[in-house]
Amino acid sequence: xxxxxxxxxxxxxxxxxxxxxxxxxxxxxxxxxxxxxxxxxxxxxxxxxxxxxxxxxxxxxxxxxxxxxxxxxxxxxxxxxxxxxxxxxxxxxxxxxxxxxxxxxxxxxxxxxxxxxxxxxxxxxxxxxxxxxxxxxxxxxxxxxxxxxxxxxxxxxxxxxxxxxxxxxxxxxxxxxxxxxxxxxxxxxxxxxxxxxxxxxxxxxxxxxxxxxxxxxxxxxxxxxxxxxxxxxxxxxxxxxxxxxxxxxxxxxxxx
Amino acid sequence: xxxxxxxxxxxxxxxxxxxxxxxxxxxxxxxxxxxxxxxxxxxxxxxxxxxxxxxxxxxxxxxxxxxxxxxxxxxxxxxxxxxxxxxxxxxxxxxxxxxxxxxxxxxxxxxxxxxxxxxxxxxxxxxxxxxxxxxxxxxxxxxxxxxxxxxxxxxxxxxxxxxxxxxxxxxxxxxxxxxxxxxxxxxxxxxxxxxxxxxxxxxxxxxxxxxxxxxxxxxxxxxxxxxxxxxxxxxxxxxxxxxxxxxxxxxxxxxx
Numbered sequence: 388x389x390x391x392x393x394x395x396x397x398x399x400x401x402x403x404x405x406x407x408x409x410x411x412x413x414x415x416x417x418x419x420x421x422x423x424x425x426x427x428x429x430x431x432x433x434x435x436x437x438x439x440x441x442x443x444x445x446x447x448x449x450x451x452x453x454x455x456x457x458x459x460x461x462x463x464x465x466x467x468x469x470x471x472x473x474x475x476x477x478x479x480x481x482x483x484x485x486x487x488x489x490x491x492x493x494x495x496x497x498x499x500x501x502x503x504x505x506x507x508x509x510x511x512x513x514x515x516x517x518x519x520x521x522x523x524x525x526x527x528x529x530x531x532x533x534x535x536x537x538x539x540x541x542x543x544x545x546x547x548x549x550x551x552x553x554x555x556x557x558x559x560x561x562x563x564x565x566x567x568x569x570x571x572x573x574x575x576x577x578x579x580x581x582x583x584x585x586x587x588x589x590x591x592x593x594x595x596x597x598x599x600x601x602x603x604x605x606x607x608x609x610x611x612x613x614x615x616x617x618x619x620x621x622x623x624x625x626x627x628x629x630x631x632x633x634x635x636x637x638x639x640x641x642x643x
Numbered sequence: 644x645x646x647x648x649x650x651x652x653x654x655x656x657x658x659x660x661x662x663x664x665x666x667x668x669x670x671x672x673x674x675x676x677x678x679x680x681x682x683x684x685x686x687x688x689x690x691x692x693x694x695x696x697x698x699x700x701x702x703x704x705x706x707x708x709x710x711x712x713x714x715x716x717x718x719x720x721x722x723x724x725x726x727x728x729x730x731x732x733x734x735x736x737x738x739x740x741x742x743x744x745x746x747x748x749x750x751x752x753x754x755x756x757x758x759x760x761x762x763x764x765x766x767x768x769x770x771x772x773x774x775x776x777x778x779x780x781x782x783x784x785x786x787x788x789x790x791x792x793x794x795x796x797x798x799x800x801x802x803x804x805x806x807x808x809x810x811x812x813x814x815x816x817x818x819x820x821x822x823x824x825x826x827x828x829x830x831x832x833x834x835x836x837x838x839x840x841x842x843x844x845x846x847x848x849x850x851x852x853x854x855x856x857x858x859x860x861x862x863x864x865x866x867x868x869x870x871x872x873x874x875x876x877x878x879x880x881x882x883x884x885x886x887x888x889x890x891x892x893x894x895x896x897x898x899x
Binding site for chain 1 (some may be wrong): 670671672706709710712715733735736737738739740759761763815817818819840844848850851852853855856871895896897898899
C-alpha cells in the first residue's frame, strides 16, 4: 500500500484528479456539508484533514454536469467521508471572490481546484455514534472535532465561517421546529434534553422556563420510570410523543 | 427607436448577448430575485415578460467572474428591473438537471443561455408603491402580478416553483421574526396589520388570537388617534414600538 501522507504524492494526486474533474464537474461551484454531532453534551463537526498542506476541511466537493444538485451533496458526503443516509438541509451560500483560489497557489493556474468557487452550504445534526467516517484518498483522517476546540486546529479557506453560519442556521431552526428525535436515546431525562438545546445555543438555559415551554408544546411523554444510579434523587424518564412531535414539526413552535 | 417586440429582433439580441456573457459570467450559475409586494391587502410578485416566447420570468441573471455573489444579485435586479436599494435574503437553490435548458431549444447548443443553470433564489418584501420597475432590453414589460392570479399567465421554466418556495420562506420567516416595518404606513389599524399576515399566510386568522399574540410581543404602540371615515366605530391607530420591534427582530418570536 502506498502512503498518502507524502506531500509529493498528494500534489500529484490533485493534478491527476484535476484533469478528470474538468470533464465531470460544473466549474466554479462546490458543495460543503456541515455535519454536526451531539455527543457527551457537546456539539461536534465532521472534518477531513487534507494530506496537502495538512489543513482541515469540511468534506465538500463538486457537482456533476449530469447530476441533480440534491444528489450531488449526498454523493460528495459518501465519497469524502464514507457516510450514507444523512438527510441534509441547505442553509446558505458563500460567494465572495478569492474565498478559495489562493489555497492551491503552488499549482498551475489551470488546476480545476484553483478556480473561483461559490460554495453551497448544507447541514445536518446526527448522533455521531451512528455515523462512522472514513477518509478519502486526499485525506489523512476524517473525524469529529468539538466545536469548542476548533480554534486549536487550522481550518482552510472560509470553512470556519461556513461552520459558524451553519450553527446559526441550527440555532434558528430550534426556534421554529422541535429537534431531538433520532438524536437522543429512546428514554431520556429532561436534564439531558435541556443539555441538547444548551449545546446548540451555546449557553445555559433557565431550567424552570425550559421545562414549562417543553410541557406547553406537549412533545414529550413522561414515563413511569426513573433514571437510577445517580447520586441524587432518581429523575423521571421521558420519551417523545410521536404524534405531537410530528404535528409540531409540521406547524412550527410559533403560530400566528 | 427600434421596437423590441419583434421576435426576430429578440432572438438576434439574445445571440449577441450570449457571446458577451461567455466572457463576463460564470457558467451554469444564475440568481433569481423574488420581490414580493404588499398592496390592496394582497401579495404581488415582480415579473418580466420576455420578448422571446412572450413568457413571464423572475428578473434574474448571472454572476460575473470578478464580482462577489451578494453584489451580483443587486446588480441583476438593477439591470433587469431598474430597481435599487432592495435588501434581499437568500432562501433556496434550484439545481435539478433540465430545469432551464429546453427553453432556448431553437438556438444553437453553444448559446450561453442554453446551458444547465443552477439558480440561487433571493427574496424580499416591499411596498410596491415605493419601487418603480423598468423593463430591460430583453423584456416587453416588467410589472407586479398578484400571486393569486399567477395561474392566468405563462411562467417560464420552474419560476412558479421558485416563487412558491420563496413564499414558504416568507411564511417561515414571520414565525420567527416580526415584519411590517417600512411596509405599512406609519399609522395603521390592527385589522390592517392582520391583513398583512393573512396575505402572507394565505389564510384568515382568528382576530382574538392574533390581537393577543401581537399584544404579548409588545411590538405595537397604541396611539391616541382613531381611523375616521368608515361606516363602523372608528378603530384605534397603532404604530411600531421601534425599540421593542428591533429587540424582537434580534431575539426572535420564540425563545428557549
